[in-house]
Amino acid sequence: MRFEIIARSPDSAARAGIFHTPHGPIETPAFMPVGTQATVKGLLPADMAPIRPQCVLSNAYHLATRPGAPMVARRGGLHAFMRWDGPMLTDSGGYQVFSLSSLRQVDDRGVTIASHLNGRRRRFTPASVVKIEEQIGADIIMPLDVCIGPDASRSDTEQALERTYAWALRAAAAQRRSDQALFAIVQGGMAPDLRAQAARALAAEPFPGFAIGGLSVGEPREITDRLVALTAAELPSDRPRYLMGVGEPDQLLAYAAAGVDLFDCVLPTRLGRTGYAYVSGGKLNVSRAVLRAERGPLDPNCSCATCARYSRAYLHHLVRAGEPLAARLLSLHNVAYLVELLRSFRKALMAGASAEPRSPRRCLVPSPGGALRTG
């Protein structure tokens, strides 16, 4: 799986790339909607097709717990199960293993936890998680990592990053399928030197891409900014960089400028379910009385199906009435908003980038149709 960089910003570390996967190209920088349980909450692949997200996420821990990875495999894999034919990525569930279960035992070889659904104890190791992800069948897979809280001690942080490093290598050794890209995850808590150390150690290994984990977990924004920039700079420039779980619009733009290529976050659908919409300049509380009579769309600059068809007055009514359509229409808009934000960033970058030598066969403009994302 090849990553091409087709343009670089003359002013920042930003770049435009194409990561080629068995289910089509991922044009970066890109925002990836999150479909934790084999569905982006409330949205069908057919709803998302016009938005053209480059990649959709799911979660190995969640799917292993329900309906079970062998079950997904028997239904033809995750793409067939949820009917999304574009590129997909599974997070290992390292974060969920550490956040959802109150009962867990970590040792050098893996983690034993009680299921958040039924309390049944289950062992996860780097190798067993790769096996799960091979059954699920996403294009990009993440290894089991050790997640810590923002207040972890230095020694806990060191132990976590060492285990995360060792587990990434063990995951790579366990990999059997050659059609999945196994990324490595950079941890290192809030300590800049440990972040750099973790990034450098993994950068020396032949992973096809790298993720930055454990950020945006409650730390001040300046810390996030600094650690993202520092970590991205330590990672090989010829491989994609994926910042996990960060999705505020201004952060997407800032971190794309710092050289991050891939982003995911549950915020657009979570905000949609709670009655909020991204608009130019901020978030709109759609239940506010001032929207009651507004005939215009959520955002006049947005071309999503919600903005193309429905007035603020109607959406306000749906939110106030507690109708399920409210969550759906707002989620659709919010996902479209973030996808389009980075698509525009990429377009501007490609229009403005000129200093880099380029091969003539490389495409300078994203094709209008993009890949066919739904089957």
Add this chain to the structure above:
Amino acid sequence: MRFEIIARSPDSAARAGIFHTPHGPIETPAFMPVGTQATVKGLLPADMAPIRPQCVLSNAYHLATRPGAPMVARRGGLHAFMRWDGPMLTDSGGYQVFSLSSLRQVDDRGVTIASHLNGRRRRFTPASVVKIEEQIGADIIMPLDVCIGPDASRSDTEQALERTYAWALRAAAAQRRSDQALFAIVQGGMAPDLRAQAARALAAEPFPGFAIGGLSVGEPREITDRLVALTAAELPSDRPRYLMGVGEPDQLLAYAAAGVDLFDCVLPTRLGRTGYAYVSGGKLNVSRAVLRAERGPLDPNCSCATCARYSRAYLHHLVRAGEPLAARLLSLHNVAYLVELLRSFRKALMAGASAEPRSPRRCLVPSPGGALRTG
């Protein structure tokens, strides 16, 4: 607004008709999905377009309470507000006035109730409800009626049907718009003679259609069967008959055979939200473990988007995982199931009916494309 009967069954009171409205023809018998608050719960007009429901319901009381009928009018009326361009019908909300509010005072001229949302007292009269429905702008509108429980006394039943009769005439007198068909509602409780009396009294008036209200409210099925057949037989055969709030599949077929033309019910979406699907032969509890590995669709005879794309295993997973997509995909299937049930009934009726004289210009087969239902 003209009602054409284009075929009659040789074996029953069933007929196939076309009710012409300003937003297109309603081919009867037809099941009408319910969009109480200006949305069929969880479904967009675009989702319903392939199902081709002949008419969609909404509710004048609910819309008058929120967002308010003048607000709907200012947004261009209900069709524009919710973006459904096909025929629509508003129930007056007589049923809601009597079921949702614990504080109500009924007199000969109308009813005063405390809003179920904010407790504010509001007066509804036959004329004020027609005014609300003219602001909302559906193609078929229902007059304010007096609803009673299944255990009402004979004298209460008599008073209710007398008021309902008087209010229907007052509603007709208050009507200003000529592009809406005001039906009359037959009440009469569980007493066959009062039902017949109510039907006969209204049948003598020039209403363009008649509804049968106050049934399927808890009475035994044999009583419903008998009262539907009896009431339908008393109503003019040249005008459409609408049975309010009845939606069990076998009842739709039985009552279409008794000469009912229009049906509505919240059941298909309510069942969808609680994890049930209509299938040939009954209702399927989609959360049952036996579905966990089933690769086939909900119903192999169904051509809805849910059945065309998603396995029982996936739908089972969505229901178990509590995902909003579950309610949406099951609701879509259930609405499609009932719409198709009566469409097939109509088709069979038209293929089998031969004894009736027909004008050569009348279409014997519903056009495959049907009317364009969404804009």
